[in-house]
Amino acid sequence: MxxxxxxxxxxxxxxxxxxxxxxxxxxxxxxxxxxxxxxxxxxxxxxxxxxxxxxxxxxxxxxxxxxxxxxxxxxxxxxxxxxxxxxxxxxxxxxxxxxxxxxxxxxxxxxxxxxxxxxxxxxxxxxxxxxxxxxxxxxxxxxxxxxxxxxxxxxxxxxxxxxxxxxxxxxxxxxxxxxxxxxxxxxxxxxxxxxxxxxxxxxxxxxxxxxxxxxxxxxxxxxxxxxxxxxxxxxxxxxxxxPLLNNYENKSEKESIGQFWEEDLSCMSWLDQQEINSVVYVAFGSFSFTLFDKNQFKELALGLDLTNRHFLWVVRDQDQDSNKMMKFPSEFKGYKGKIVKWAPQQKVLSHPSIACFISHCGWNSTLEGLSNGVPFLCWPYFSDQFYDKTYICEELKVGLGFEKDENGLVLSEEIKKKVDQMLGDENIRLRSMEIKKKVMRxxxxxxxxxxxxxxxxxxxxx
Missing domain, CATH: 3.40.50.2000 (Glycogen Phosphorylase B;)
Structure with a gap:
């Protein structure tokens, strides 16, 4: 043969x-x-x-x-x-x-x-x-x-x-x-x-x-x-x-082959220091810079502060000359968080310290979250992500969406409210773990x- x-x-x-x-x-x-x-x-x-x-x-x-x-x-x-x-x-x-x-x-x-x-x-x-x-x-x-x-x-x-x-x-x-x-x-x-x-x-x-x-x-x-x-x-x-997931059993494969940006592995040792189910993971995929203007970026930063919880936030490194370059607001403390440019997402989502995933709901991220029993806070911005959000929240019932204000912004208070609601609902976590078992079988x-x-x-x- x-x-x-x-x-x-x-x-x-x-x-x-x-x-x-x-x-x-x-x-x-x-x-x-x-x-x-x-x-x-x-x-x-x-x-x-x-x-x-x-x-x-x-x-x-x-x-x-x-x-x-x-x-x-x-x-x-x-x-x-x-x-x-x-x-x-x-x-x-x-x-x-x-x-x-x-x-x-x-x-x-x-x-x-x-x-x-x-x-x-x-x-x-x-x-x-x-x-x-x-x-x-x-x-x-x-x-x-x-x-x-x-x-x-x-x-x-x-x-x-x-x-x-x-x-x-x-x-x-x-x-x-x-x-x-x-x-x-x-x-x-x-x-x-x-x-x-x-x-x-x-x-x-x-x-x-x-x-x-x-x-x-x-x-x-x-x-x-x-x-x-x-x-x-x-x-x-x-x-x-x-789900087509990275296989980390191959010890000679030191990095996730196929990534366009270098993964910051320091976030894994940082996660090791956090309590189980305590960290909010925030990542919006490879086109994340298209999602935010400076006002929305500010609200997200301040919202993460407001939760008073540990968070891991992926903020893509952008072109310094670009008018899309986001600056962290002066009021942002971020003392409970870790910010990286790109993360080994599947490893992150499989870490026991992760409590929930603020995501754009791209299908890869959706599968990686579901495969690890992690509940979602859904923030879609284009293409099939809107369907994925509806599917996660209404069909699987393992996620919540954010409400926008009259200017189309998700405000910092809304971010805190939904994080608190998510982490206070044990049923969502249990449903997520059931789906993980079914998917991984x-x-x-x-x-x-x-x-x-x-x-x-x-x-x-x-």
Whole structure:
């Protein structure tokens, strides 16, 4: 039986790279070789946080290789402008990926068995089909969000959205009687663009990528049957293989491979000094700087002070010349907290001192919190995070949301109030621990996600 080589193509954002890197490491552990294709820009970020390819070779015996192709933007251009990024990628990356595959086949004398493409990079399967390479699609968000993308024609037909991705009817809707109710605010392309022209570009990019579902032998999703029974029964071809978490058993892997920023491990020894269930963990993901203006940043800082509890707060290091640079208010004491630029989040959430998680509710953060039995205080700011918040608070009942004032601010008093309410509710903690047990059973031998993953690996090896 030959060793299969899998080319993995993530969308160029930290929240998409993480689960696909974790999937890649699992594939290597199960006897596959992986070529992980980042954009040049993200490849440089990723390599700067680790000891270059040598660390990968030490950890994975050369079976995991990181390569890159240009995304079509210059180094200085803003990659948080998704309309510009999507347009540039579609114009540039298919040809670049084609050249990369030719080079791999020619110089490495290596036959690629399968391309695993992020759904938002679905055009990669078109490229693979030119070489007769099998394809699998991977969805990094909730299964319910994949159902939305897969059913874009139906959304347009039912006037839930117009042909440009703009909400045609401001109302809640259901894709089918068995699916959860959704709000038009939860459409995955909503809130990711500043204006209607940009939103149209992002929507058309997603629509273009979704057409490649017919080229895919497998649809894989970072979720579990227990978490999303209704969306998964609505789309039976979508196979849950989650939660895809970092595996810290590999002692030679000294850092979390796949991170764009260096993790500050000093927070772990600080957590060791705190009491059980005493620390409020605050982290808003890789696009956190888009969430706050200086007034909201001030309210959050003062709110953490006001709780009079220990807190660990991730505040991304920003460009000193940027007008988005946040300054801590002069009144902020922070004497009970620790502030880091980037944290080993999964390790943090598994620490017994963590009491709750103030989160943007990105799906990776949601899975990491649920997998560790940590309750949520939900603060979404774009895309699928609004759906995730509703799901956490109303369906799973393991979280609370924040109320905003008439100016759209979450005030310091509201932060204190919700932290006190959360930590005073033992039932939320108990429900969180029950969900942790259900979710983690999937990774054990015989669990649903484990069995689906094993089937995929067997297929690769055939």
């Amino acid at each position: 030959s060793i299969p080589t899998v080319l993995v193509l993530p969308f160029p954002a930290q929240g998409h790279v993480n689960p696909l890197m974790n999937l890649s490491k699992k594939l290597v552990k199960n006897g596959c070789k992986v070529i992980f294709v980042n954009t040049d820009f993200n490849h440089k970020l990723l390599m700067s946080t680790m000891k270059k390819q040598q660390q990968l070779d030490d950890s994975f015996n050369g079976a995991l290789k990181l390569v890159s192709v240009p995304d079509g933007l210059s180094h200085e251009e803003d990659r948080t402008d998704f309309a510009k990024l999507c347009e540039a990628m579609l114009n540039t990356m298919p040809n670049m990926l084609e050249n990369l595959i030719k080079d791999i086949c020619l110089n490495d004398d290596c036959r690629i068995s399968c391309i695993v493409a992020d759904v938002n990079m679905g055009w990669g399967l078109n490229v693979g089909s030119k070489f007769g390479i099998n394809g699998a699609l991977f969805w990094s968000s909730a299964a319910a969000m994949f159902a939305l993308v897969y059913n874009i024609p139906k959304l347009i037909e039912d006037a839930i959205t117009d042909s440009n991705g703009l909400s045609a009817t401001k109302k809640v809707f259901q894709l089918s009687p068995n699916m959860p109710m959704m709000d038009t605010e939860a459409l995955v392309w909503s809130n990711v663009a500043a204006d209607s022209i940009s939103l149209k570009k992002v929507f058309n990019y997603i629509k273009h990528c979704s057409h490649t579902t017919s080229l895919s032998n497998w649809w894989l999703c970072n979720t579990t049957y227990e978490l999303e029974p209704r969306p998964l029964s609505f789309l039976p071809k979508l196979l849950p293989i989650g 999937n990774l054990a031998q015989g669990g649903g996600s484990s069995e689906n993953f094993n089937r995929f690996v067997e297929w690769l090896k055939e």
